[in-house]
Amino acid sequence: MIPDDRKYTQEHEWVQVEGDAGVVGVTDHAASELGDIVYVDLPDVGAEFSAGDSVGSIESVKAVADLYIPVSGEIIEINEALDGDPALVNNSPMDDGWMFKVRLADPGELETLLDAAGYEDLLGK
Secondary structure, three states: OOOOOOEEOOOOEEEEEEOOEEEEEEOHHHHHHHOOEEEEEOOOOOOEEOOOOEEEEEEEOOOEEEEEOOOOEEEEEEOOHHHHOOOHHHHOOOOOOOOEEEEEOOHHHHHHOEOHHHHHHHHHO
């Protein structure tokens, strides 16, 4: 099931709004497609990005994939637990395996992202 409390990108990231910030991670679909994740390269706290920028990477036993930011803003926190346990992304991609938090520069950008039904349609194609 795809949670309807967040927005999704066509690159399989999600963002969940908490006040003026967004928590960002990769979807269950992305985590399962990548396979066993062995390393996550996250952006630096304080760095600023525009929506769609590559901000890091996810390395699995099968491939290395870019990590994109779904909305513009400043990185305000990273999930440091991933340093010691990158498998959290596989085990709990929609919860404990979140990647980073971003202060939203333009909340209106959220409207350009997919809702749960739209993301489900994307997966069905």
